[in-house]
Amino acid sequence: MSAQGDHNHPLVSESRLRVRYAETDQMGIVYHANHFIWFEVGRVEFLRQLGFSYRDMERDDNCLIAVVDARCRYRAPAVYDDEIVIRTHIKNVRESMVHFGYELRRAGDGTLLAEGETTHIVVNSENKISAFPKKYMGALRAAMRRAAPNAENPSTGNEMGD
Amino acid sequence: MSAQGDHNHPLVSESRLRVRYAETDQMGIVYHANHFIWFEVGRVEFLRQLGFSYRDMERDDNCLIAVVDARCRYRAPAVYDDEIVIRTHIKNVRESMVHFGYELRRAGDGTLLAEGETTHIVVNSENKISAFPKKYMGALRAAMRRAAPNAENPSTGNEMGD
Amino acid sequence: MSAQGDHNHPLVSESRLRVRYAETDQMGIVYHANHFIWFEVGRVEFLRQLGFSYRDMERDDNCLIAVVDARCRYRAPAVYDDEIVIRTHIKNVRESMVHFGYELRRAGDGTLLAEGETTHIVVNSENKISAFPKKYMGALRAAMRRAAPNAENPSTGNEMGD
Amino acid sequence: MSAQGDHNHPLVSESRLRVRYAETDQMGIVYHANHFIWFEVGRVEFLRQLGFSYRDMERDDNCLIAVVDARCRYRAPAVYDDEIVIRTHIKNVRESMVHFGYELRRAGDGTLLAEGETTHIVVNSENKISAFPKKYMGALRAAMRRAAPNAENPSTGNEMGD
Numbered sequence: 001m002s003a004q005g006d007h008n009h010p011l012v013s014e015s016r017l018r019v020r021y022a023e024t025d026q027m028g029i030v031y032h033a034n035h036f037i038w039f040e041v042g043r044v045e046f047l048r049q050l051g052f053s054y055r056d057m058e059r060d061d062n063c064l065i066a067v068v069d070a071r072c073r074y075r076a077p078a079v080y081d082d083e084i085v086i087r088t089h090i091k092n093v094r095e096s097m098v099h100f101g102y103e104l105r106r107a108g109d110g111t112l113l114a115e116g117e118t119t120h121i122v123v124n125s126e127n128k129i130s131a132f133p134k135k136y137m138g139a140l141r142a143a144m145r146r147a148a149p150n151a152e153n154p155s156t157g158n159e160m161g162d
Numbered sequence: 163m164s165a166q167g168d169h170n171h172p173l174v175s176e177s178r179l180r181v182r183y184a185e186t187d188q189m190g191i192v193y194h195a196n197h198f199i200w201f202e203v204g205r206v207e208f209l210r211q212l213g214f215s216y217r218d219m220e221r222d223d224n225c226l227i228a229v230v231d232a233r234c235r236y237r238a239p240a241v242y243d244d245e246i247v248i249r250t251h252i253k254n255v256r257e258s259m260v261h262f263g264y265e266l267r268r269a270g271d272g273t274l275l276a277e278g279e280t281t282h283i284v285v286n287s288e289n290k291i292s293a294f295p296k297k298y299m300g301a302l303r304a305a306m307r308r309a310a311p312n313a314e315n316p317s318t319g320n321e322m323g324d
Numbered sequence: 325m326s327a328q329g330d331h332n333h334p335l336v337s338e339s340r341l342r343v344r345y346a347e348t349d350q351m352g353i354v355y356h357a358n359h360f361i362w363f364e365v366g367r368v369e370f371l372r373q374l375g376f377s378y379r380d381m382e383r384d385d386n387c388l389i390a391v392v393d394a395r396c397r398y399r400a401p402a403v404y405d406d407e408i409v410i411r412t413h414i415k416n417v418r419e420s421m422v423h424f425g426y427e428l429r430r431a432g433d434g435t436l437l438a439e440g441e442t443t444h445i446v447v448n449s450e451n452k453i454s455a456f457p458k459k460y461m462g463a464l465r466a467a468m469r470r471a472a473p474n475a476e477n478p479s480t481g482n483e484m485g486d
Numbered sequence: 487m488s489a490q491g492d493h494n495h496p497l498v499s500e501s502r503l504r505v506r507y508a509e510t511d512q513m514g515i516v517y518h519a520n521h522f523i524w525f526e527v528g529r530v531e532f533l534r535q536l537g538f539s540y541r542d543m544e545r546d547d548n549c550l551i552a553v554v555d556a557r558c559r560y561r562a563p564a565v566y567d568d569e570i571v572i573r574t575h576i577k578n579v580r581e582s583m584v585h586f587g588y589e590l591r592r593a594g595d596g597t598l599l600a601e602g603e604t605t606h607i608v609v610n611s612e613n614k615i616s617a618f619p620k621k622y623m624g625a626l627r628a629a630m631r632r633a634a635p636n637a638e639n640p641s642t643g644n645e646m647g648d
Binding site (some may be wrong): 022031 | 183184186187188189190191195228242
């Protein structure tokens with residue numbers, strides 16, 4: 001987070017969505033599984049901001065990112081018609097693995113609604129472990145360094161721990 | 163296949179499911195799009211009762227049934243933890259088309275919750291119009307005749323009308 | 325579509341969304357129940373364009389619109405990452421009932437993906453039939469007249485028919 | 487309560503469901519957010535096996551369990567029409583908190599598909615932190631002790647850690 005040459009601030013992509021009625025439950029708040037769908041929306045927009053389309057990654061490069069671990073900590077309820085800001089960054093990336101972090105906030109007042117992480121492995125369309133094509137790897141590594149300069153430092157590896 | 167001995171009454175398959183919390187919305191009832199998912203559950207169980215697996219139809223016979231029309235009339239709200247009975251029958255079937263009818267009832271008291279129909283065309287995995295393989299066609303036709311002896315009578319063609 | 329004073333063109337609200345990965349199914353297209361969720365997104369944006377928040381309608385005016393009939397005709401598949409345009413208009417409105425029409429198009433090339441209708445009754449939070457408060461009624465009627473000058477003409481009433 | 491006669495083995499409830507077409511995505515496998523919905527199915531069946539209805543807990547005892555943390559590790563893909571066994575147990579319970587563990591297996595061959603945990607706090611219908619009524623607390627504590635005799639031992643507290 002210090003001086004980083006031409007990348008003065010962390011790369012965190014932002015995307016927005018509005019809570020749908022279908023996403024609420026009878027508690028009157030958003031059902032908790034939907035947050036993982038929103039993380040995915042954030043992930044795809046993150047890639048788009050790097051210049052990539054996940055649709056093309058799958059179709060043209062036979063490069064799919066399968067979820068192997070997903071976690072969400074719920075801080076405050078999201079409610080119907082809230083506008084949600086999804087902030088997505090890369091926590092770690094390796095040849096065959098990428099680890100994203102997310103933050104969900106209510107756009108109106110900035111309330112933190114949830115935080116989460118997902119870990120993915122790269123697979124091909126036959127579901128065999130594969131690796132990121134070079135063009136993605138370079139951009140993802142750069143994005144990670146900009147998001148958290150010490151991200152490959154072992155001390156950041158325990159983000160799933162209590 | 164007309165004289166059917168023990169098949170004298172309509173073929174209506176029944177399947178059951180329990181309303182999930184995720185399926186409710188903030189009105190405290192089941193969100194209306196879920197009924198179409200339940201119709202699909204009924205459709206698949208209907209086929210299973212005929213001796214077919216829709217999974218195998220897709221995978222082994224390259225025979226997919228794509229929805230072209232879907233409708234639901236909501237009679238009473240389904241609520242969380244209700245046990246739902248889905249009654250499915252065939253309204254019509256042709257080489258490349260099949261038309262299902264559904265009824266959703268609360269298991270506890272038999273209350274009619276919803277009625278609906280879906281129309282499907284047969285396509286292959288390239289999304290091109292195709293036709294039912296013979297083994298399916300025969301069974302579906304027989305099921306339709308048992309469900310409604312006059313199903314091919316023109317007067318039954320207006321089930322979508324008001 | 326005749327002379328309409330200051331309302332020279334039909335009131336059709338447009339909203340946009342991007343297809344989520346979660347909305348696809350193993351056919352590689354959007355699962356058909358999601359179209360009804362998108363219709364709801366269109367409905368809410370339609371009301372917002374009239375100056376109303378459905379959230380406030382429910383919370384402040386104890387005015388809920390429960391779905392009693394929903395139908396969708398599928399014209400072409402929507403696929404992952406498509407940007408979808410939802411065009412929503414009012415087909416009919418009465419004291420305790422409102423009838424919306426929808427059109428889904430792919431933003432990129434304008435392809436018609438689906439058309440549909442939903443019919444709703446006005447209920448209060450105890451699920452008893454109620455009526456639109458005056459402020460909504462006036463605006464909805466005006467919107468309907470602008471959408472389709474002859475909407476109350478019987479010939480437009482059979483949109484659910486085959 | 488350790489020597490428990492007929493309660494000699496851990497209390498793990500089992501429930502079953504069949505993968506719906508709606509739950510698949512274009513990778514041809516179950517979309518990962520659905521696992522959290524299945525965990526909820528398991529949780530509710532777990533309570534039912536203890537003699538409680540979560541519906542009644544909410545409605546009659548004003549006792550809601552809000553998710554504060556949810557995690558899933560994906561071991562193998564679930565596919566359309568698989569029959570899934572959900573094994574649910576209690577990892578920990580306190581006055582205002584309960585922590586569930588889950589295992590998802592394919593019924594056919596026993597393959598482990600996913601493991602997960604959710605942590606919940608007890609709230610009332612105004613979303614204020616509350617506590618389990620005594621009748622639930624006693625049964626939950628007993629279930630936890632039967633599930634894992636040392637569950638309150640600190641060494642089991644790091645189940646979220648890598």
